[in-house]
Structures are given as structure tokens and as C-alpha cells.
Amino acid sequence: MxxxxxxxxxxxxxxxxxxxxxxxxxxxxxxxxxxxxxxxxxxxxxxxxxxxxxxxxxxxxxxxxxxxxxxxxxxxxxxxxxxxxxxxxxxxxxxxxxxxxxxxxxxxxxxxxxxxxxxxxRIVKVATTKAQRKLFFNLRKNKKRLGWFNEDEIKIVAQELGVSNEDVREMESRMSAQDVIFSPFPEEDLKNGKNNTNMPYLQDKTSNFAHGLEKDDWDKHTTSKLSNALLRLDTRSRDIIHARWLDNNKKNTLQKIASNYGISAERVRQLEKNAMKKLKRAIEN
CATH class of the missing domain: 1.20.120.1810 (Four Helix Bundle (Hemerythrin (Met), subunit A))
Structure with missing residues (x-):
């Protein structure tokens, strides 16, 4: 059995x-x-x-x-x-x-x-979302019929699958890419038991480490100056700036702020304008 x-x-x-x-x-x-x-x-x-x-x-x-x-x-x-x-x-x-x-x-x-x-x-995933998975397998079927895509074929496939031309190009480039083996040590050195400190590195040409540090330092500096400048405003002006520009939620309208304080929308606009001038002077100094 x-x-x-x-x-x-x-x-x-x-x-x-x-x-x-x-x-x-x-x-x-x-x-x-x-x-x-x-x-x-x-x-x-x-x-x-x-x-x-x-x-x-x-x-x-x-x-x-x-x-x-x-x-x-x-x-x-x-x-x-x-x-x-x-x-x-x-x-x-x-x-x-x-x-x-x-x-x-x-x-x-x-x-x-x-x-x-x-x-x-692939070592690197070619499709992570549900839409990309569907495109991946549908594209494989179409490539068996069409081979390498030209612009006209890309348009045909995009129309058949209900996606954009750019989506088809992006997925085709992922599918055509090949994995590359990266070994930090030459093969001969590994066989001989050597530890070569002059190992090759993959260069990231898109990254600028110094620029990133400079940007982070500048963001901290400007945030600190803005916080100090806000403290110099009176309570009502500071609340108006927060409501109009600094709240995480959507920007409040002049009319809504005016109704909260029992003043006109024009008066809120004037207070906002004066507060912005004071903030600019404080930050520039």
C-alpha cells in the first residue's frame, strides 16, 4: 500500500x-x-x-x-x-x-x-504589494508572447493589465535585473586564510553623508530659533500662529479662529501678519 x-x-x-x-x-x-x-x-x-x-x-x-x-x-x-x-x-x-x-x-x-x-x-524582492505581485505574474505571461518590449508593446500590455506604462517599465526592469554576488574578500585570500583589509566596497553615489549631517544640524537650529521666537509673542498671537501654521491637523480658517476669540476675521488676519513679522525678525537676528 x-x-x-x-x-x-x-x-x-x-x-x-x-x-x-x-x-x-x-x-x-x-x-x-x-x-x-x-x-x-x-x-x-x-x-x-x-x-x-x-x-x-x-x-x-x-x-x-x-x-x-x-x-x-x-x-x-x-x-x-x-x-x-x-x-x-x-x-x-x-x-x-x-x-x-x-x-x-x-x-x-x-x-x-x-x-x-x-x-x-531573486535575493531582492521584485514585488511587495498585491498590485505588484499581480503585475509580475501577468507580465511573465505576456513576455513569453512578446519577448523584449518596445514602446508599442508596453502600451498594449499596460492597457491589457489596466496599469500605467511606467508600472510596466518598472516591473520589466526589476524582472530583467540580475543578482550580483558581493564578496568582501578575494577568493584567493579566503583560500589562503588571509584577511585583506583593503576589501572592495559598494559605492552609494546617491548618498551625501556630509549634506545629511548639515541638514540635520540646520533643522535643529531653525527649530530651536522658532521655538524661542514663539515664546516672545503674546498668548493670542502665538495661538493664532499655531492654529494657522503649526498644528498637525488641517489649517484653521480665519473665520473659525475669529469666532473662537469673538473678533472679526480681518482682525485675525492683522494679528497673524504682525506675528509673522515678529517671528521673521527674531529668527533672522
């Missing part, structure tokens, strides 16, 4: 052919058999029913995994991830919804394979 536990695990690429052969030995279920098993699992927690449902659908996972062979990942690993999705689908399937298990499971199987591909296709 086939070992029901081992068949869920493809331990190495060398075992893949045997795994596929054994998986295909399990007969497909009829509609009546599937309904009976799914009801036993859902309403009685029958684990034997769950095993039978999983084992009879392994061939379907194998079929789906073949669609992801172009990512340079082992099919055995893709099948493993698809099996996880299948098991999740079996656990969540409701036999009363009126569809076959295979129709329900396809989403869960693809979802697990998608996550695995995105985690392992």
Missing part, C-alpha cells in the same frame, strides 16, 4: 519521477465520492477523509506547478508549496457551496506557489 505521508513530500529532485508516478496511481474521485468525503471531514473531522481528498488531487498540483517552470526553481519545490495550498483548500472547503473541490483549490494552490516564487526568484 502506498505510504500516505511520504507521497505528500518530494524530498529531492531525484525522487520527482517516482513521486509523479505514485501520485498518478490515486484514482480521481467521482462527484458522489467527493461530496461524501468532504462532508465527513467538515462535519465529523474525519482525517482519513482529508487524506483521501488530498492524495486524489496531487496530480492536479503537479499539473499547475508545470506552469511555473520558467522561473529557474525546482519543480519539486513548486509541488511542495502547491501541496500546502491544496491542504489549506481541503481544510476550508464547504461541500454545500455547489462546486467541485478542484475549482475551489486552484486559488489556494496558485497562491502558495506565487508566494514561493516571489520569495526565491
Amino acid at each position: 502506498i505510504n500516505k505521508v511520504q507521497i505528500l513530500s518530494v524530498t529531492s529532485p531525484g525522487n520527482l519521477d517516482s513521486y509523479i508516478r505514485i501520485a498518478n496511481l490515486w484514482p480521481m474521485l467521482s462527484l458522489e465520492e467527493e461530496k461524501s468525503l468532504t462532508k465527513r471531514l467538515r462535519y465529523s473531522g474525519d482525517l482519513d477523509a482529508a487524506k483521501t481528498l488530498i492524495l486524489s488531487h496531487l496530480r492536479f498540483v503537479i499539473h499547475i506547478s508545470r506552469n511555473y517552470s520558467g522561473y529557474g526553481l525546482l519543480q519539486a519545490d513548486l509541488i511542495q508549496e502547491g501541496n500546502i495550498g491544496l491542504m489549506k483548500a481541503v481544510r476550508r472547503f464547504n461541500p454545500e457551496i455547489g462546486v467541485r473541490l478542484v475549482s475551489f483549490a486552484v486559488h489556494w494552490i496558485k497562491s502558495e506557489i506565487h508566494e514561493y516564487v516571489l520569495r526565491n526568484w
